[in-house]
Amino acid sequence: MPITQPHHAPGRLPRVSRALGLLLGFAADRVLGDPRRFHPVAGFGQAASRLESRWYADSRAAGTAYTVALVGTTAAAGVVVERLTRNRPIVHTLVTAAATWTALGARSLDREAEVMAGLLEEKDIPAARDRLNHLCARDATSLEADELARATVESVAENTxxxxxxxxxxxxxxxxxxxxxxxxxNTLDAMVGYKSAKYLNFGWASARLDDVLNLLPARVCALLTGLAAGRPREAIAVWQRDASKHPSPNAGPVEAAFAGALELTLGGMNSYGSYQEDRGTLGDGPTPAVADVRRTAALARRVDVVAAGVAAILAVAGRKGTRWG
Incomplete structure (x- = not known):
């Protein structure tokens, strides 16, 4: 009788190694955070800046070509990596972990929230104003403690x-x-996706692409926020009622869900130097105080853990895995 070899369903091993890689990369981000030197995202940003200096024009066409070239090249490199490692589970796990660690910024966000909390608790307002630009692009020149706390809470929510x-x-x-x-x-959106005179046209494609890519994840994040806080009904209620007041189609649901989960009121008028933006009013509770910064960071950490589990489940549950040829 011939001896039959064990057979694995097509795509099974890539699905499992993808899930393991995601969890390993998530753990690396939690333990190590972003590398202080030679970060791949920083290198991408430098390349994007050099290309911008050559391609910039005050037009949507130029900005679209810029976005397609940079994002398309990066995606193509990822496809090549997947194809080269799809039949080597250990290597595939490791490269997925490395890509996950590169793509995540959760630990760095958590550290910035903790730094801001410490500065505000010490009442070092000048230092907190200077530090806020690590989280967002708001003009902090005249912000006092509670406004700095609100800016931090909203930035942590959106960036979760x-x-x-x-x-x-x-x-x-x-x-x-x-x-x-x-x-x-997402990096290009942070670089050129502003509503300033310089980038209103050139950054249009980057901003719209980021909106599309975050459309579903932002709503999953809003749902996970309520679950992680143990207040799903409250978070969903505020999300459904108030998210549309926010000018961003994706930040709105997330910030509204955090407002409902934390029993706070977020939003208001924000200054970004060259322009002001009305973020609407999200939630029913008091506006954030200094103590709410650490509460927000703790909730964000719980959301991150749940999201890692969901991502691993998605990887394993894929119908046939993504074979990339």
Whole structure:
């Protein structure tokens, strides 16, 4: 009788190694955070800046070509990596972990929230104003403690989706190409996606692509926020009622869910130097105080952990895995 070899269903091993890689990369981010030198995202940003200096024009066409070139090249590199490692489970796990670690910024976000909390608790307002630009682009010149706390809470909420939930979900569905392409698009949005005179046209494509890529992850993040806080009904109620007041289609649901989960009121008028933006009013409770910064950071950490589990489940549950040819 011939001896039959064990047979693995097509795509099974890539799905398992993808899930393991996502969890390993998430753990690396939690333990190590971003590397202080030679970060791949910083290198991408430098390359993007050099390309911008050559391609910049005050037009949507130029900005679209810029975005397609950078995000497309990054996604193609991820596809090549997937194809080269898809039949080597250990290597595939490791490269997925490396891509996940590169794409995530959850630990760095957590550290910035803790630094801001410490400065505000010490009443070092000048230092807190200077530090806020590590989290967002708001003009902090005249902000006092409570306004700095609100800015921090809102930035942590929004970036919990951008820096952790969204890349994990794209990694769970598409693997390395999803992780790298998402981080490339999100980085370009942070660089040129502003509503300033210089970038209103050139940054349009980067901003719109980031909106599209975050459309579903932001809403998953909003749902996970309520679950992680043990207040799903309250978070969803505020999300459904108030998210549309926010000018961002994706930050609105996330910030509203955090407002409901933390029993706070977020939003208001923000200054970004060259322009002001009305973020609406989200939630029913008091406006954030200094003590709420650490509460927000703790909730964000719980959301991150749940999101990592969801991403791993998505990776394993894929119908046939993403084979990339």
């Amino acid at each position: 989706s951008d820096a952790c939930v969204a890349p994990l979900l794209w990694g769970g569905v598409l693997g390395v190409p999803g992780l790298l392409a998402y981080r490339a698009a």
